[in-house]
Amino acid sequence: MNKPVLDINEKPTPAQMITLSFQHMFAMFGATILVPKLVGLSPAIALLTSGIATILFLLITQFKVPAYLGSSFAFIAPILIASNEGANPGNAMIGAMAVGITYGVVSLIIWKTGYKWLMRLLPAIVVAPVIMVIGLGLSGTAVDMAMNVNGEYNFWHFTAALVTLFAAIIFTVYFKNILSAMPILLGLIVGYIYSAIIGIVDFTPVKEANWFELPKFLFPGIDYEFTITSSILLAMVPIVFVTISEHIGHQLVLGRVVNRNYIKDPGLHRSIVADGLGTFVSAFLGGPPKTTYGENIGVLAITRVYSIYVIFGAAIIAILFSFVGKAMAFIQTIPTAVLGGISILLFGIIASSGLRMLVESKIDFGNNRNLVISSVILVLGIGGAALRITDSFSIEGMALAAIVGVILNLVLPGRDKENQSLEDEMKNNDVA
16 A cells, blocks of 8 residues: 555645645646536535534544535435525525435434444435435436527537547546546536637626625525424435435445554444534535535545645635635536536436446346336436325425335345345455
């Protein structure tokens, strides 16, 4: 294993602190601002809360885990459902706060009973198809953003989407250094430059913005009525099944990168509750749910800079950046086509990561049990199925698919043979 340039608790020089912290912040920047842009929330709040959530994560994990928290893509569709497609984003914030509380409950159970029950509840045959649903269920949205303006096809906007898409692909495939860890940001930059050249960027918001501006907060009871309904909870909370599994995967990968055992120390319960608290605080302020970011794990692997001081510095920079009005206005001028182009790649990668999980877990589709579970999850989720009990009580799309998948895994025979993948991975990492 290569020796780290800066290990977990090593302090960088002031010059290293600034440059390396900026590097980490920009690695997650594109993905973090993309989520609020897609669901109608404030990119400034997303940046602010990513910084706050990261600091909380470092504190709760006792400054042992160099992880950065950014906006979670798993909640894009549930946020749109909970907010009635943007009409009332306060509903989505209530749901996200419930998600944060659910993380806390799960972490408490893990602290008292261990994690094996979670592995039995969330094997790859359930989690992987749901991850595929997250990506494929949003594919129509990405293509519409890329091709259409006000519902009608626009050639020049579609060219901007394609330029953005191919730029991100090039940075992903052909670059092996730090640039390969931030293809979303670099793709957005290239797409934006092309859009400015062809004249589809309106710079008016930048000219009118102040240099210093407060982010647009959404406080419960002030900016929206705090009313909890079953529909809100059922749209958001079931996705926790997927995001917790994703969180465990990130902890395992991160542990391998930095040569630590994070499931044992500081413990899975600490990192999950930290993730949950970050999500709760973010939602309370008006930001999207949070998750540990693969982009920053990639930066750690490439640079071998593991210092938590660098991660802390990146969080501070993100917080400060969220108050720069000109910069936030600049983000608002990104054409929808550019966002659509990057979304085509991003949502496709999300879906493909679910497929990769099935392959790596060696799921046998000659087994009818596995075939049934994955098939039902995919069709219910992508098809947008909805179980409507009353006008105000329904379970829809991805949430319904996740719940049905968990139930099928529990009741169909042959479960014991198909629940070893993640547990085996933990044993391979001396975690079990």
